[in-house]
Amino acid sequence: MDLDAFFASVEQQKHPEYQGRPVVVGAQPGQRGVVAAASYEARRHGIRSAMPIAEAYRRCPDAVFVRPDMDRYRQYSRHVLEVLETLSPRIEAASIDEAYMDVSGLEKLMGPPEIIGREIKQRIHTETGLTASVGIGPNRLIAKLGSDYRKPDGLTVIAPQQVLDFLAPMPVANLRGLGRQTQKIFERLGIETVEQLRTTPLQRLQQHLGEKAAAGFSRQALGIAPDVIHSGQGRKSISKETTYGADVRDTTVLHDTLRRLSADVARTARKEGLSGRVVTMKIRFAGFETYTRQYKSTTSTHDEREILKTAWRLFQDSKLPKKPVRLIGVGISDWQDGQPAQTDLFEQPRQQEDDKQVLKTIDAVSEKFGKGLLQVGAPRKQGQ
């Protein structure tokens, strides 16, 4: 399931007067920045995501230009997932506007795939006002390509015996994991369609792409891809971010924000009994230039001090441009669950035990009196 022109459609829901008009979500004309999403009306003027905003303005000065409202989009996204959950619990949110759903077995309840697809679209539309394009196929790749096949408001069902014919005329660029470099290689080899890829000898592909990539693309060309849906319970990461009202240059403010966000992330992780090896720091500068930096440790953590320390170090060491910051965020992922745990020379188990007590206390206080009141090593504000 893929929501059509998601950000722009949400804006059109929120502001009915925008309906039927070209809507461009992103930076404001006259500023630097790019298009984050464009409504179908705007796309008719040739406006595309990631296009510089000045270019978009040149193509259609009459369009409605709005700043993105991520909180609202997330709300809508969650709502859509809830709608999907009324049909099946086996749902995987792939991004803010895409989700996979395992509908095998639903036929007995609801009827053939076409009926299921139509029901999904209908329910999303009734509940949220948004339109979605749905693709149904024997695996993730085919379902995804199906959802892209007819947009907007499309429904494409590909039965297993139709997979080869469905793929054959597609440009190879539609396959997964094909970047600009690989695209160039395919161009050099004269491979434009999946059909052509399928008839190219594997050995020739291996010479140009390497063994692993060659095997991967050949499998995709035959429509072979994973069909597992990782449903909701197994969250892959916990992250929090803040967008500033006014852009921030002061590093002490950034550090304070990271401290607060780290505490939020750590508390959620402890609540869910998770502990992650990877810490991610995300930063967006004025004008939408976004960077993420990750650090993978051999040991896992759900301790805010550890998360803050790593995130701050990532911030300082990443040779990022010195520009005003619009958004900053932190997250952890790569859970350690019953995996071997390497002990550390300088962080003795005793100290780790003590730390557990500290963190437990923080959690208990937050639970009772509200979060953020008790923090580890928080600076005292002036006048307090």
Next chain:
Amino acid sequence: MKFSIQREALLKPLQHVIGVVERRQTLPVLGNVLLNATKKNVKLTATDLEVELQAQVNVAVTEIGDITLPARKLLDICRTLPEEAQLDISVKKDRCLVSSGKSRFTLSTLPATEFPVIDKLKTPRKFSLPENELHRLLENTGFAMAQQDVRYYLNGLMLEPTGKLLRAVATDGHRLALCDLAASVGDGESQQVIVPRKGVQELQRLLEHSDNDVSVEISSNHIRITTAELRFTSKLIDGRFPDYTRVIPKSLDKQLLINRDLLRQALTRTSILSNEKYRGIRLDISKNNVKIQAHNPEQEEAVEELEVDYSGDSIETGYNISYLIEAARVVSNENIELNLQGNDGICIIKQPEDSRSTWLVMPMRI
């Protein structure tokens, strides 16, 4: 600047210094090598702002001068010219002409004044020691340095000149390597400095197994090591190394001796079936027997048994097998001494009757 030189004479110093020329530099001049031509010799210097390498070649110079040239291009030209070719190098205005036989190359240059050089160290502690001894010190410890750890002071090798000793310690928190070298390290209080990982690795590459003396200079923020052919200078990591003496147990009650080669081979074989990500294995030690066990997510299993000299209680402990292998690799004695402490405890590896080196591995809960 103008001089004539044989290919081999230029190639060797170029290869020595090229290690610090980064492929993607922040400053264009860091992709260049600095040439200082005096009457009798030419000095070649390369730097990444952290580590600086300087090599010197004796050659008759027709016209003295200083210039910087694209390092990799010069090296590649040198390397691909035929053996024993004669090169003529001359600089006119902002171009450098390199010619040899029927080959001619015109290279771009940047002025020598733009090249950042580390001059004399300020009030350094000075001492000298044999090149092969220093090499052994680094070999015995360097592998245990941390890599991109948040605890930035672990991403290097700690050198501690004290009394009649030069001590080196490296640790990534999971294992630790310590080695002492008898040397008169000069007067003054004992001092701890941390040489960054990159510098240590370059030194390991450059030092040779000769018994010539090399000179060591340590100032508050630099270390400089000068051999017959080379001058190595590195910034020091500005941080405090953790108190390693606190974490090394004075004595452990369980001790056993194993033949080094047998242990190395058994560990290497076992590692094939250890979990690729965590590298965990179990050591089961009972009377005169050590059992090494590994398994992986594919449910494959490796078991090796070794006869050893041991009469204490049975012990079971998990370790990262890579740490054990890397420590066993640098033991020069034919036997390895393992010191253990009950279940799931620390492991200290030593060479029998040699207190100069200590390797310590923290346990892994498996």
